[in-house]
Amino acid sequence: MLNNRPPQGAYVRRWSEFKWLPGALEALRLLNQSGYRVAIVSNQAGIGRGLMTETDLQDIHTRMSAEAEAAGGRIEQIYYCPHDWNHGCECRKPKPGMLFQAQRELNLDLSRTMFFGDDERDGEAADNAGCVFVRVSEEKSLIESVRDLLRTQTAEGMEHHAKANIDNRP
Numbered sequence: 001m002l003n004n005r006p007p008q009g010a011y012v013r014r015w016s017e018f019k020w021l022p023g024a025l026e027a028l029r030l031l032n033q034s035g036y037r038v039a040i041v042s043n044q045a046g047i048g049r050g051l052m053t054e055t056d057l058q059d060i061h062t063r064m065s066a067e068a069e070a071a072g073g074r075i076e077q078i079y080y081c082p083h084d085w086n087h088g089c090e091c092r093k094p095k096p097g098m099l100f101q102a103q104r105e106l107n108l109d110l111s112r113t114m115f116f117g118d119d120e121r122d123g124e125a126a127d128n129a130g131c132v133f134v135r136v137s138e139e140k141s142l143i144e145s146v147r148d149l150l151r152t153q154t155a156e157g158m159e160h161h162a163k164a165n166i167d168n169r170p
C-alpha cells in the first residue's frame with residue numbers, strides 16, 4: 001500500500017526490490033504536517049518461511065523511514081509479524097495483535113485510529129481491533145484517501161490518529 005506489491009508468493013527481500021507507490025511519500029508528508037502519527041503494521045511471513053531474515057527486513061525499514069523523513073514524513077513505529085501463516089501466532093493480520101501492541105506502546109485510542117489497508121485481512125484486523133478502516137485500492141490510492149481525510153478533518157475540525165499500513169506480502 002506504500003510500496004508496489006510483489007507477485008503472489010514473492011516478498012520484498014531487499015531495498016533494491018522496494019518501490020514506493022506514486023503519492024505514498026506525499027501521503028506520509030501530509031499526514032505528518034497535519035499532526036497525524038503514523039505507524040506501519042505488516043505481515044512478513046517471508047521471514048518465518050526462511051526466504052529472508054529479520055536483518056534484511058530491518059534494513060528495508062531503516063531506509064524506508066529515512067526516505068520518508070527526507071520527504072517530510074515520519075514513521076513513528078513499524079510493527080511486523082515474522083511468522084509463517086501456519087504458526088498460529090496472535091500477530092499475523094487479520095488478528096489484531098500488532099494493533100493492540102501499537103495501542104499499548106504508542107498510547108493510541110484505537111476507536112480514533114484509522115487503518116489504511118488494501119487487503120481483506122487489513123479490514124478484518126481493523127474490525128477486530130475496533131479501528132476505523134479505510135480501504136485503499138488501485139482506484140483510490142493512499143494519497144487520494146489522505147487528501148479526502150484532511151479535507152474532512154478541516155471541515156469538521158476533527159483530530160485523529162492515523163495508521164498507515166504496509167503489506168509487501170501478497
Ligand SMILES: [Zn+2]
Nearest residue numbers: 081083089091
Ligand atoms: Zn506473528
